[in-house]
Amino acid sequence: MRVLGIETSCDETGVAIYDTETGLLGHCLHSQIELHAAYGGVVPELASRDHIRRLPLLLKQVLSETGLSAGDIDGVAYTAGPGLAGALLVGASVAEAFALSAGVPALPVHHLEGHLLSPLLSANPPQFPFVALLVSGGHTQLMRVTDVGDYELLGESLDDAAGEAFDKTAKLLGLGYPGGPQLAALAEGGVAGKFRLPRPMLHSGDLDFSFSGLKTAVLNCVSGGSWRGEQAADLAADFQEAVVDVLCAKSMSALKQSGLNALVVAGGVGANRRLRERLDEAARRRRCRVYYPEPALCTDNGAMIAFAGALRLAVGERGDGPAIRIRPRWVLSELKPPH
Ligand code: KG4
Numbered sequence: 001m002r003v004l005g006i007e008t009s010c011d012e013t014g015v016a017i018y019d020t021e022t023g024l025l026g027h028c029l030h031s032q033i034e035l036h037a038a039y040g041g042v043v044p045e046l047a048s049r050d051h052i053r054r055l056p057l058l059l060k061q062v063l064s065e066t067g068l069s070a071g072d073i074d075g076v077a078y079t080a081g082p083g084l085a086g087a088l089l090v091g092a093s094v095a096e097a098f099a100l101s102a103g104v105p106a107l108p109v110h111h112l113e114g115h116l117l118s119p120l121l122s123a124n125p126p127q128f129p130f131v132a133l134l135v136s137g138g139h140t141q142l143m144r145v146t147d148v149g150d151y152e153l154l155g156e157s158l159d160d161a162a163g164e165a166f167d168k169t170a171k172l173l174g175l176g177y178p179g180g181p182q183l184a185a186l187a188e189g190g191v192a193g194k195f196r197l198p199r200p201m202l203h204s205g206d207l208d209f210s211f212s213g214l215k216t217a218v219l220n221c222v223s224g225g226s227w228r229g230e231q232a233a234d235l236a237a238d239f240q241e242a243v244v245d246v247l248c249a250k251s252m253s254a255l256k257q258s259g260l261n262a263l264v265v266a267g268g269v270g271a272n273r274r275l276r277e278r279l280d281e282a283a284r285r286r287r288c289r290v291y292y293p294e295p296a297l298c299t300d301n302g303a304m305i306a307f308a309g310a311l312r313l314a315v316g317e318r319g320d321g322p323a324i325r326i327r328p329r330w331v332l333s334e335l336k337p338p339h
């Protein structure tokens, strides 16, 4: 079965085609970074309008690059939430319209299920069950993943998500949008340990997180001065180390508590080099293995949506369309196995 995947939940337009027999056939992505950079963050209305402009072009591109036509598509999967309402509506409308005109089913997909399952697209995929650390701009969650659609929330951030903390802290240091990768790049040239930043909830005894206090600690350091050069790099390194310390410790506790030996890391922050280094090291000591999506599939993309949708469409799951329904807020553990 060939499934067209459409992702428009935030600031990336992603389109892909996944074949349940032969794997990922192609994927195209347009990032809106330049569009939002001048505003220091995502402007929802501009995001929606840009998705409208880009989506038809990307659809044409992915069909032409894979040598397929609309008639070769057997189903359409699209991100229905969580995300920005206007942006989601664009993807949902185009997906439902495409499916209706092609006479194939369309299926709404949970964005985080896409992230969660994306490491299964790599050459050496993990086996179920595993623990997943979901670290994106909007979510920081530890889940027990027993099978597709069988997700148990083990812990989550009580305030800011890890990516959000990276973005806000980057802003405090005068870095541009998106802050996460820029802060990580700055941290590469710094030395951690000079500022004694807190490790919030490190010893809370549960698997929850909190990152807003860490951001405030950075604010207290920088207030009243302009931070440049070596000092800024050291502070960035310290901040990154604090986030990584907590993510790493809680991920290891989740493995221990669940008795599992595979950890899947998904979402934009999963691209962080230091996080990967520390998780790999800690997992090795526990004789566990860490799985990541291919680098191109770490941040938002259409391939993960095509794949998650294909797993469900292939066993007969159908949406209740043609209807354009989005869920800007949607709890992952509400999902059910494919039916
Ligand atoms: O998964 P994603 O692309 O979008 C959401 O679903 O939110 O994640 C985006 C988040 C942003 O907060 C971004 O700053 C962060 O991931 N991010 C990083 C890195 N690359 C992206 N954070 C830290 N280090 C990175 N290398």
Ligand code: ZN
Binding pocket: 111, 115, 136, 137, 267, 268, 299, 300
């Ligand atoms: Zn995402």
